[in-house]
Amino acid sequence: MRAIPGRRAGRARAFAAPFLAVLLTGASGAGAGAAAALPGAGPPAPEPQLTGAQVDKAVAALDDDVRALMKRTGVPGVSVGVVYKDKVVYLKGFGVRRVGDSAKVDPDTVFQIASLSKPVASTVVAGVLGQGGEKDLGWDTPVAGQLPDFALKDPWVSAHVTPADLFSHRSGLPDHAGDLLEDLGYDRAYVLSHLRYEPLSAFRASYAYTNFGLTAAAEAVARARGVSWEKLSEDTLYKPAGMDSTSSRFADFDKATDKASTHVKNADGTWSARYVRDADAQAPAGGVSSSARDMTRWLRLQLADGRLDGRQIVDSAALARTHLPEIVSQPPAGPADRAGFYGLGWNVGYDERGRLRLSHSGAFALGAATAVTLLPQERLGIVVLTNGSPVGVPETLAQDFFETAQSGKPGRDWLPLIAGVLDKQLNEGRSPTDYAHPPADARPARADSAYTGSYENPYYGRLTVTATSSALTLELGPKPLRFPLTHYSGDVFSFETAGENAVGRTGVTFKDNTVRVEYLDAHGLGTFTRAG
Incomplete structure (x- = not known):
């Protein structure tokens, strides 16, 4: 944590x-x-x-x-x-x-x-580096070039960030960057290629725990060896150590x-x-x-x-x-x-x-x-x-x-x-608004057509709102995941979050052809714009 x-x-x-x-x-x-x-x-x-x-x-x-x-x-x-x-x-x-x-x-x-x-992974990397291959990516060698689709928001940081920076959580990425993408069903390649949208704090001078920062470093070390991380782990540590x-x-x-x-x-x-x-x-x-x-x-x-x-x-x-x-x-x-x-x-x-x-x-x-x-x-x-x-x-x-x-x-x-x-x-991280109990003076929602349609976000991808006879439904992720919406007041709805990073009910606010999903917006990335 x-x-x-x-x-x-x-x-x-x-x-x-x-x-x-x-x-x-x-x-x-x-x-x-x-x-x-x-x-x-x-x-x-x-x-x-x-x-x-x-x-x-x-x-x-x-x-x-x-x-x-x-x-x-x-x-x-x-x-x-x-x-x-x-x-x-x-x-x-x-x-x-x-x-x-x-x-x-x-x-x-x-x-x-x-x-x-994480310490198991660092043992794997230590095992690789101790073998002394000339093509190996060292702890202090920039990962740039090993992961073609990986970049951070600052080009200078992208060019200089190393496995040591990423394994020690000092890259400047925000706390748990990318975890919500995983919850929505995106794979490793998608998450790593979208970390470039995350805001950065001071490089090598700030600490924030990031699963996908460390994953990017491990993936870069494996690609330098020309194998998957899973096989590299087996060949470098699990099999030699008898961890069957x-x-x-x-x-x-x-x-x-x-x-x-x-x-x-x-x-x-x-x-x-x-x-x-x-x-x-x-x-x-x-x-x-x-x-x-x-x-x-x-x-x-x-x-x-x-x-x-x-x-x-x-x-x-x-x-x-x-x-x-x-x-x-x-x-x-x-x-x-x-x-x-x-x-x-x-x-x-x-x-x-x-x-x-x-x-x-x-x-x-x-x-x-x-x-x-x-x-x-x-x-x-x-x-x-x-x-x-x-x-x-x-x-x-x-x-x-x-x-x-x-x-x-x-x-x-x-x-x-x-x-x-x-x-x-x-x-922690739960909304300060109790969406399960709308206010007594709640304003009515507009017609369903005011909300339905597709919305785009460069980080989270497509969000779709559809209507049935009983409720509006929000869809997110590559599969996608479906979340029934509950009306709160006016143009504000809510849904029950799911997955490892669930935070209970979160708000969904429609405004001027956009929709903001509250729990996706911790780093300012949670607003979707109507497509077309």
């Missing part, structure tokens, strides 16, 4: 990016050491502070903690893996893959990992027999598997599926400088670059507060002893929540995968684990605080 405050409910897939990462890193002494020092990178990393006995105690507490969090939240299924000193010291599944079915979650159950895809259940294709997740369905929470507190989330359009940023077993292999590789089972899978120096801060993602609120940083696909934080903590969370509002935290100097890491929309379970479990290792027990009950932050984000 972006720094609080966020903007739309669908921003959920970025959860615990800078705000929670800073909160949890600075909350206790559970952090753990810096990555291996690079030449000239400053003082040596702090010595490890945790003992094996301390880690054993934290591992022993996991069963009860997982079950307690599941009972408190109702999350249907959880899978957890812990790596310490290159060994998997904990690997277990809990609960069910799908509510109403008896199949249990196990260490090999495949979950959609959402934004944990991991894929960047939704179809592979969909056909898996041992997979966790996504679930959302109902108003009565129960959970339902109501949605299917195909994230292929942004696969490098949010489309990976994996199991806890596979993710522990990735943790081992991360904590062993790119080595796994005696083989150098990813070059150590190339991997170390991904662990360094590239941009301030969360400025300190006061003199006693710590800043949060974002690296190349990682949240990067430091505790009061200067110890590094790498982390990332992922979430789909439509039903997944995940988290990973690494303490490189301690060679300790945890991954938590769940099949429920974000309510704080992965982040709380990881925080409890590290605090128990450091201090013998958690410092506080983290779940209410974390859940409150996530709930606030899920509900």
Whole structure:
């Protein structure tokens, strides 16, 4: 997620990016050491502070903690893996893959990992760059030329933006640029070719979390190799690392027999598997599926400088670059507060002893929540995968684990605080107008013919309004999606939004041969003009 405050409910897939990462890193002494020092990178990393006995105690507490969090939240299924000193010291599944079915979650159950895809993607790029191909696109090489249809609004930025800029969210693109296009059904190529319409903030001096900015960088690296991103990921990381259940294709997740369905929470507190989330359009940023077993292999590789089972899978120096801060993602609120940083696909934080903590969370509002935290100097890491929309379970479990290792027990009950932050984000971005309840003095609408017809928008494409005997219907997207309109007052209507970025009811205002869709207009791009 972006720094609080966020903007739309669908921003959920970025959860615990800078705000929670800073909160949890600075909350206790559970952090753990810096990555291996690079030449000239400053003082040596702090010595490890945790003992094996301390880690054993934290591992022993996991069963009860997982079950307690599941009972408190109702999350249907959880899978957890812990790596310490290159060994998997904990690997277990809990609960069910799908509510109403008896199949249990196990260490090999495949979950959609959402934004944990980002540090996985940066590992892939590090693996490519470490191979030293002369045609490879480097972290600091402009992507211009690799993606013919990709450009940003400023020509100078278009010519200079690099994979490092896009992986660290410092390109100037606005928060979650392109996500609404994906919700409407547009594919990766369309979204990347239309980012040129998005307004830009200061290049390399501002942070805004963007799934499709990162996707553009990954796609450029893959095209420099002459392969798809999905195949590049397989050949560079998944196959060499023995991550046999991991894929960047939704179809592979969909056909898996041992997979966790996504679930959302109902108003009565129960959970339902109501949605299917195909994230292929942004696969490098949010489309990976994996199991806890596979993710522990990735943790081992991360904590062993790119080595796994005696083989150098990813070059150590190339991997170390991904662990360094590239941009301030969360400025300190006061003199006693710590800043949060974002690296190349990682949240990067430091505790009061200067110890590094790498982390990332992922979430789909439509039903997944995940988290990973690494303490490189301690060679300790945890991954938590769940099949429920974000309510704080992965982040709380990881925080409890590290605090128990450091201090013998958690410092506080983290779940209410974390859940409150996530709930606030899920509900931000909703319209201040209650369209479900028109005013008592609502003005009547004009005849349907005043509104029907086709409208064009260079970013969102065509919008069509049609009339039936019962209602006006708005159509959007390439398929298209159909939204029944409800009259509010005068020339103002509303419809119920849908998809990952849904924000409840949003306004639709007709005026002078134009129609403005409120929730599409966050960046000033939501006005359509009547065609012809």
